[in-house]
Amino acid sequence: MSDDTRATIKQRLSVMQARQRRAERMRRVAVIAAVVVVLGGLVATATVLILKERGRSSLDAVQTIAVTQREHTTDPVTYPQSPPVGGNHDPAWQNCGLYSQPLRNENVVHAQEHGAVWITYRPDMPMDQVEKLLALARGRDYIIVSPFPDLSAPVVVSAWTKQLKLDRVDDPRLPAFLRAYIQGPATPEPGAPCSGGIGEPSV
Structure with a gap:
């Protein structure tokens, strides 16, 4: 080569x-x-x-509503929000717990003054969905659960000056709201009782 x-x-x-x-x-x-x-x-x-x-x-959708009065009265009160988030109220507070019938606003507002959160739902909500709400609240202090006629959303959760409308019972904002506003920073009388008032929880 x-x-x-x-x-x-x-x-x-x-x-x-x-x-x-x-x-x-x-x-x-x-x-x-x-x-x-x-x-x-x-x-x-x-x-x-x-x-x-x-x-x-996120709780960005929570409405903050100014409440300027919180006197005791035995007269019916017309609240600007439905359900209410504070205002004048009955001298007797609603006992916290789970109810199967609508409650009187004036008594629940007094419980809100003590730091309670009110979970309301439409009366025609299917029972399996109602049970999810009850399971979330059962055994916990400072929570009231009840049906509410003519509710603007399937579930509305309300505390003193705070309200959140929800389309589903399993919305993660519901437990977040409870964590933030049970005995929350806007509570006028934190530590006041949520028992010893009126009403017998029925659920």
């Missing part, structure tokens, strides 16, 4: 090896790019889910 032939073969081998190295580099770059894309997609999906969950459990 002549020197020229050897040189030609060596040159061809060198070219082939260079092409193989370039191809290998391109494959590595493609793999890395694919991994980056997949990881980026996973991170983006996780971020969206986290933000969505935070949005569901």
Whole structure:
């Protein structure tokens, strides 16, 4: 084999090896790019889910309503909100607990003054949904649960100066509301009793 032939073969081998190295580099770059894309997609999906969950459990939708009066009265009171979130009220507070019949606003408002949260639901709500509300509240202090006629949403949860309307009983904002507003910062008489008043919880 002549020197020229050897040189030609060596040159061809060198070219082939260079092409193989370039191809290998391109494959590595493609793999890395694919991994980056997949990881980026996973991170983006996780971020969206986290933000969505935070949005569901956020209390940004809670209405804050000014209450300027809280005198005792035995007369009926016309409240600007339905259900009410505070105001003048009966001298006797509603005992906290679970009720199967609508309650008198004036007595529940007095319980709200003591730090109770009132969970109200439409009277025609299916019983399996009602049971979910009862299970959430059963055995806990400073919660009143009762049906409420002509409710503007399937579930409305109210504390002193605070109210949140919900479309579902399993909305994560409901337990968040309870954590935030049972004996919450707006409670006029924190620590006052939620028993020893009137009413016999029936559920």
